[in-house]
Amino acid sequence: MIAGLRAGLLGAAATAMCLAAPLAAQVSIRVVDSSGRPVPAVRVDVYGRGELVSVASTSAEGVAELSTERWAEARRLSLSHLAYQTLIVQVEELPADGVIRIEPQAIPIDALSVEVGQLCPIVDEPEARQLWSQVAALYATDTGSRASFARLSLSRSSVPADQLHRTSDAEFIDGVTTGGWGAPPAGDLLRATLEERIERAGYAWLPFSIDGGTIRAKGWTYPPLDVRAAYHFASRSFGALHDFAVMSESDEQTTLVFCGNGRANGADINGTIALVPRRAFLDAEWRFETGDPDEGAGGSVTFASFIERNGSLPHLVSSRGLFYRHNGVEPLYPDLPRTYMREITANVRWHLLLPGEQQPCVGSVAFWDDSPPPADSDGGGLVACVAEHWGRE
DSSP: OOOSSOTTSOOOOEEOOOOOOOTTSOEEEEOBOTTSOBOOSOEEEEEOSSSEEEEEEOOTTSEEEEOOTTGGGOOEEEEEOTTBOOEEEEGGGOOTTOEEOOOBOOOOOSSOOOOGGGTOSOOOOHHHHHHHHHHHTTSOSOGGGSOEEEEEEEEEEEEEGGGTTOOTTOOOEEEEEEEOOOOOSSOHHHHSOHHHHHHHHBTOBSSOOSSSSOOOOSSOBOOOTTTTTGGGGGSHHHHHTEEEEEEEEOSSOEEEEEEEOSOSSSBEEEEEEEEETTTEEEEEEEEEEOSSSOOOOEEEEEEEEEOOTTOOOOEEEEEEEEEEEOOSSOOSOTTSOOEEEEEEEEEEEEEEOOTTOOOOSSOSEEEESSSOOOTTSHHHHHHHHHHHHTTOO
16 A cells, blocks of 8 residues: 555654653653654554553644553653664653654565555545545546456465565466456346445445456455556545645655545455655555455556646656555464465556447456467457557547
8 A cells, every 4th residue: 555665764753752640640652753853653652560550542633642641661661663673662751751763674675575564544634635635636536437458467376474475486377358347147236336335335345347357356356456456546536535734744655544434335445655845746556445354455656657748737657556455364373474365467458449449359457477368369359459559649
């Protein structure tokens, strides 16, 4: 929600200030980075003798109010934040000046991993929203209404949870796919655009076919934000349905946390999005926050731009994506890693047709192991049609 949260998110410090006092007094922690900026969404666990006493997280101002109900039992604090090493501080070792430094933690970029549950909720920061808005305004707004083709490599497999984000050994097949959010045959929701569906029904729906083959789960249908619907992250509806906060900044890029703000009429997505201010979106990773069944679904996308010859605004598209989910059923062996269905798309290249142009190719997907299917087959006909129309303006 990409290479994870890049190792470029390095270089921060946290200041923790504990106001020791009688039991009724307030105990607070304020976390800031090395530049003195408050750090939101830092998880603070307060432990006693072998048990968790209380949990808190920092606000947009970097402040967490800790429960004083059992403060006398507190023995240590654990400060954790994505992209930083977890810091354990003994209560009696809290320095008088309250300054405690934590070291950044490089995240392996074999694939990605995000624990968005610790990031949300947040307070919407005007600076963060402006950063997102400035970049979103650089992209075309009609991407979702265009018919399109894509050439890509695909890997589908079942993997245990502890290998979910390790993709170096994934086996791929090549293929083509066609897109364009057309009008399925029946029902108001089915005839709506993706943005309308999300605004009216959230980010997960009862199963139905969208555009010929995007049913992604038995319990829920998810929008393919990792592939065809990557443009959504620059859309008005994405901005309207989420709060934003700055997670980290460097000279080259900024990473924002985004959290559902409760305006979605259904499931939300929470995660992170990386950008180069005033220039481009880089990547995003997220988790779907649904009701029952909770399938643990999530994904990521690395962005690219499709640039038309007419000089119009570029289109936000995907170059690599990841989608995963489990079956929502309690595992038979809870002590073992849960198995996930994982889908990876790589080497994705796009061509968008002109506004209003109908999709000329019959079929939606064709994949092959060694060589393209024969021309007289359904898949071969789709491959030939994509080749014929690829690059036409």
